Every structure is written in C-alpha cells, then in structure tokens.
Amino acid sequence: MTEDNQQSVWQVIVAIPAGKVASYGQVADLAGLPRAARWVGRLLKNLPADSTLPWHRVVRADGRLAFATGSERYQRQQQRLRAEGVLLRNNKINRQYFQY
DNA sequence: TGAGTGACTTGAG
DNA sequence: ACTCAAGCCACTC
Structure with missing residues (x-):
C-alpha cells in the first residue's frame, strides 16, 4: 500500500479523541480503505516503539482488544486506556466508539 | 507457485 | 453467548 x-x-x-475508541475496520473505512481492517492492524504492528500515535484507541469491532487476554501487550494497552478513563468490563470496552 | 498466518469482520448455526 | 467458516490483504517461508 501507498504512503498516502x-x-x-x-x-x-x-x-480519535481521548476517552473514545475506534475499530480497525472503522479506521480503515474513515481512511477511505474499505475492507482493509487487517491492513490497519499490520500497520500498527509495524509501528515504531517511540511513535506518539494513540494506537491504543484502536480495538476490535466486538469491543475486545486485539491481543490475547492478559498478555504483555494486552495489559499495556489496557493501562493506556484506563489512564484516559476507558475501562474494560468482561474484556470488553465500556465506552462509546468514535462517531463521525 | 502455494500454503500458512495474523493487532480483522461478518454472518450463520 | 459461543463457535465456525468465509472473506479479507499483505507478508513469509
């Protein structure tokens, strides 16, 4: 895919404002790339560790995080979200999705 | 060339 | 609410 x-x-x-989240597919759609959810995930995966991008505000469509529950990355994302007031209930997001 | 693999999504049972 | 399957797209052997 292109730089653009x-x-x-x-x-x-x-x-995406702090306190809200968006799904991978949603991000793809808003970026003008329908059906590119997996591609968005791959992009974030390749994201440099020092990036300031709020990658933690991107979650799955069903409200769960994309990582295995309790894994290292899972906890890191959960902590970032909690710092913004986004809590998880039963491994699922408890706040509203980004509306456009 | 092709099978396997995800930081995914949706629909059917 | 849960599991399966199929569609998805780029990357890796």
Whole structure:
C-alpha cells in the first residue's frame, strides 16, 4: 500500500479523541480503505516503539482488544486506556466508539 | 507457485 | 453467548 494510505490511516487515528475508541475496520473505512481492517492492524504492528500515535484507541469491532487476554501487550494497552478513563468490563470496552 | 498466518469482520448455526 | 467458516490483504517461508 501507498504512503498516502498510511498517512490517511494515521490521520484518522490521531483524530480519535481521548476517552473514545475506534475499530480497525472503522479506521480503515474513515481512511477511505474499505475492507482493509487487517491492513490497519499490520500497520500498527509495524509501528515504531517511540511513535506518539494513540494506537491504543484502536480495538476490535466486538469491543475486545486485539491481543490475547492478559498478555504483555494486552495489559499495556489496557493501562493506556484506563489512564484516559476507558475501562474494560468482561474484556470488553465500556465506552462509546468514535462517531463521525 | 502455494500454503500458512495474523493487532480483522461478518454472518450463520 | 459461543463457535465456525468465509472473506479479507499483505507478508513469509
């Protein structure tokens, strides 16, 4: 995929306000890339560790995090979200999704 | 060339 | 509420 697509995805993600979340598919749609949910996930996976991008605000469509429950990355994301007031109930997000 | 694999989603049982 | 299957797209052997 192109640099432009990558740019669009990043713009969408930085536009997600603290305290809200968006799903991978939602991010893809807003970036003008329908059906590219997996691609968005791969993009975040390859994200440099020092990136300031709020990647933690991107979750699965069903409200669960994309990582195995309790895993290292899972807990890191959960902690970031909790710092913004987004709590998990039964492994699922308890706050509203980003509306556009 | 092709099978396997995900930081995914949706629909059917 | 849970599991399965299929669709999805790029990457890796």
